[in-house]
Amino acid sequence: MTRILVFGFAPLPFEPYRTAGPSLRTWHFVSVLRAAGHDICLIANRIAGIYPEDLPNIVTAESEHLLYHNVHDVVWHDPRALRPLIHPFAPECALAITTPAAGIAAANIGSLPLWCDLYGSVMAEAQLKALLYADDRYLAHFWSFERHALERADKFSAVSERQAWSVVGELGIWGRLNQWTCGYPFVITIPIATEATPFTATGRCLRGVRIPEDAFLILYSGGYNTWTDVDTLFNALERVMSLSPKAHFVSTGGIIYGHDDFTYRRFESLIAESAYRERYHLCGWLEAQALINLYLESDVAVNTDRFAYETMLGSRTRILDWLRAGLPCVSSDLTELAQSVAAYGAGLTYPPGDAERLAECLLACAEPERNAQMRQNARRLLVERYTYQATSAELLAWVASPCRAPDVGKPMLRLVRPYRTLWVELGEMVRTRRLSLSLAVKLWAPVAAVLKTFGLGGLLRALARRGQRTLRFDISPYQVKWHVPEPPQSVRTAQAFTLDAQARNIGEALWLPVAQSSFGVNIAYRWAGNGQTTAWERLTLPQAVPPHRSIALSLSLRAPSKAGEYVLELDLVREGVTWFSQTGSGTLRLPISVTE
Structure with a gap:
């Protein structure tokens, strides 16, 4: 049997906390390896927002064939804190479950054979995140994870056949489809899986309680x-x-x-x-x-x-x-x-x-x-295709005799270089006065080492919390400040009129008109009053608006067909992404009387 070091995510299904995809994927691999009789040392990073804040930085539990270290971020990103957990176990190989775990594994396992499970395409996920937050710097952060995996791992698994071919392409770009690995099966597919045992109900949540029995x-x-x-x-x-x-x-x-x-x-x-x-x-x-x-x-x-x-x-x-x-x-x-x-x-x-x-x-x-x-x-x-056992034959074959990839130790031609070096990101930080997530992760280990050297290790957790607030993902890049110099007090029913307004981009996202982007920005207005709210009407943004710039607008509007007291609401929408008001910007509301 093999002694296997696994880097993954927590909580695991037997813990009293909600699980997430990365932690379920971790348990998929760990449970199969345990069942085969291998000895596992699992170092699992706690997923944000799930565990109590007062939990110790390291919580260790031991059971048959499993030594489980549940660790806080301050440990996960600090090699000096992880190595005392690893060395006594004396592993013979390592597994990194999910792409972010690959970099952690690479920094801590020396020359051990490494299997990296790329749980979904992290760069395709980065593309969506960059769209949602209007910031392509997320690509650099996610690429740092992917690069560590491509450079260091000896074997890869993907969740789909399509992703497996995508990984082959990335390996080619990185120079690992070379003379030494010709004929070597770098990548295999391990679909997501679960246990076959049927679920059992213990009670009702909605049916017959809050909704009808026949709903x-x-x-x-x-x-x-x-x-x-x-x-x-x-x-x-x-x-x-x-x-x-x-x-x-x-x-x-x-x-x-x-x-x-x-x-x-x-x-x-x-x-x-x-x-x-x-x-x-x-x-x-x-x-x-x-x-x-x-x-x-x-x-x-x-x-x-x-x-x-x-x-x-x-x-x-x-x-x-x-x-x-x-x-x-x-x-x-x-x-x-x-x-x-x-x-x-x-x-x-x-x-x-x-x-x-x-x-x-x-x-x-x-x-x-x-x-x-x-x-x-x-x-x-x-039962036929997606149980733990049905998906794990090739993983079990590799861990029974783990080995390095054929190109290890051989001269390799690097076809690309990591353009986002530490010095590049430090220079960007000075210019923009903003600390990126990618740079924060790179700086964490040396900062932790310095604090521990001076006996200030107790500050690490507080520093991590401060960093999480500073790098918050819910600070919306979609922010607008409206100014209407002379809002009308009243208009006539069904009247077409022009509203002069100024919109200032106080966020970090570039506003592009829909003519320039599939996810462009439109102006929208509607009327609320008389017990009803009209549908949003779209108006074209006439030109691009960079961050911290303003645009003068002459908005062609039409009043409601019924008289009454109304509120005219103005908002911006990045089509297919979000309304500005839904991410904290707020809607401009102007009270206007509509008369016959």
Whole structure:
């Protein structure tokens, strides 16, 4: 048997905290290796926002074939703190579960053979994050993770066949498809997986408690990530509820702290204006058993993806839970997993962005006979293709005889260089007076070493908290300051009039008109009054507006057709991304009387 050092993420499924994709992927690998009799030392980084703040920096537990070190960020990024956990174990090889773990492993394992599990395409995820936060510097941060993996790992696994080929391309760019590795199988596919044991209910959460016993319950579970298409989801649910009085929607999960703080808030704001808002049930993050109970009392689960390479290269962990619960699911047709679900008759797929087709698929799952057949097929698909044991044969073969890649120690031609060096980022910090996340991670280890040298190690945790506040992801780059020098006091019904206004870009995002970008910025207005609110009307942004610049606008508006007291609301929207008001900017509201 082999002594295996694993770098992964926590919490694990047996802990009393909500789990996330990276921690479930960690448990997938660890549980298979334990079951095969290997000895495991797991160093797991705590996912932000889950554990109590007063937990010690290192919590260690030991069980059969598993030594488990649960560590805070201040330990995870400090080699001097990690090595005392590693050396007594005397590992024979190492596994890095998820791309961010690769850099941590590379800094701590010397010349041990390293398997890196690239749990989804981190660069495709970075593309979506850069869009959401209007900042391409996220690409450098994520690339630093990917580069460490490409440079150091001896074997790679991906969650889909598509991602596996993507990794092969990256290896070629980095110079590792060379004479020495010709014929060497660098990358294999290990789909996401789960345990085969069926879930068991312990009670009811909604059905017969807060909603009717015969309700048609649609479930969304998990985080609202950068790839989640909340607009298509909401529009489809509105149509379903208009056609089916029994339809209810329940959501578990929400904001992914430290990664995506915008998407869920946008969904909440859409629901707040729905005529059916009483049939939306937003439960937030739940304990494991409460979530299982909801799986088992729901009729169908839904997953909505926006079209993106992240989706096409990746997978969806939540779908595995639904299969385990025998729950039919409807998903966009972008992932390999969703296509397998449809092929097995365990659910349905829809074209991304097509709310009408998504609504049709959800309503089709309300048919009792069809729903029952999908439930049977879901369990069959899971057992045949997506259990831990069914996906791990090649991993077990490698750890039985771990070895370095054939090009280790050989002369290699580097085809690219890391342009984002420490000195480049330090210079950028001086120019912009902003500390990037990528640079903060690079500086952490030397800062920690200096503080410990002077006996100030106790300050590290406070410094980490301060850094998390400074580098907050929920500081919106979409900020506008409105100025209307002479707002009209009254207008006539249905009158076309011009409103002169000034909009100042006080955020960090460049505003591009829709003519220059698929995700361009539009001006929008609506009227609220007389017991109703009109739909948003779009107006074209006439030119690009850089950060900290202003634009003078002459807005052509039309008054409501009925007289009364109204509030004219002005907002900006980055199409396909977010409304400025939904990320903290605020809507301009002008009280105006509409007369006959």
